[in-house]
Amino acid sequence: MTRHSHPMLSGLQLTSAGLTEVDALADLINRAYRGETSRVGWTSEADILDGVRTTPTQLAALLVAPERHFLLAWHAQVLVGCIGLEKLVDEPSTVQLGMLAVHPPLQNLGIGKWIIHQAEQWACAHWAVRMSQMSVIHLRDSLIAFYQRLGYKATDETLAFPVAPHLWQPKVTDLKLRILRKALV
Numbered sequence: 001m002t003r004h005s006h007p008m009l010s011g012l013q014l015t016s017a018g019l020t021e022v023d024a025l026a027d028l029i030n031r032a033y034r035g036e037t038s039r040v041g042w043t044s045e046a047d048i049l050d051g052v053r054t055t056p057t058q059l060a061a062l063l064v065a066p067e068r069h070f071l072l073a074w075h076a077q078v079l080v081g082c083i084g085l086e087k088l089v090d091e092p093s094t095v096q097l098g099m100l101a102v103h104p105p106l107q108n109l110g111i112g113k114w115i116i117h118q119a120e121q122w123a124c125a126h127w128a129v130r131m132s133q134m135s136v137i138h139l140r141d142s143l144i145a146f147y148q149r150l151g152y153k154a155t156d157e158t159l160a161f162p163v164a165p166h167l168w169q170p171k172v173t174d175l176k177l178r179i180l181r182k183a184l185v
Helices: 007-011 019-033 055-062 112-125 139-149
Strands: 012-016 050-051 066-074 078-087 093-104 131-137 153-160 168-170 176-183
Touching: 007 012, 007 112, 012 112, 019 055, 019 066, 019 078, 019 093, 055 066, 066 112, 078 112, 093 112, 112 131, 131 139, 139 153, 139 176
Parallel strands: 093 131
Antiparallel strands: 012 066, 050 168, 066 078, 078 093, 131 176, 153 176
16 A cells, blocks of 8 residues: 555455446435536536536447446445446547546545556556557546546647537537547557
8 A cells, every 4th residue: 555545445345347346436426517516626627517427328329338447446346436447449449438437425545547457557457459449528627637647648629519408418518528548568
């Protein structure tokens, strides 16, 4: 255990998500990103977007896709975090990480860092990738800085923020996703 690590980290267990966990997974992701419950943590998008981040139906579709995988972090049999992985079809040596979520009251304990590290290792071992990338809302300076401390480099590449009015409604205009990358080997 490093000098700054939280004792909870030693009790974390990692599993692969299955269809039986989609409700709990959607609940965790939505609590971490949207609404008043997300404001407890520092990863909230509640000032940028209304609505939900995902649904159990959307997650179930992702879980059965062969190029997708979700890892779940558990502590004392309680789901405390997750991350989605996608092996990019057009860049098979790259994994896209997304939907990183940590239960808001447990944020800032090192769980997110641990989950990202585990996801990078999993992707290298199972998909033989050499690069990891993330897409982050360009306004999320503190989140981009967090990923940069983990070795991710902000690129000049951006993507249009996805339109999904049945799930979320932007509170600000001109949202973009900024691409961050990290070499894994």
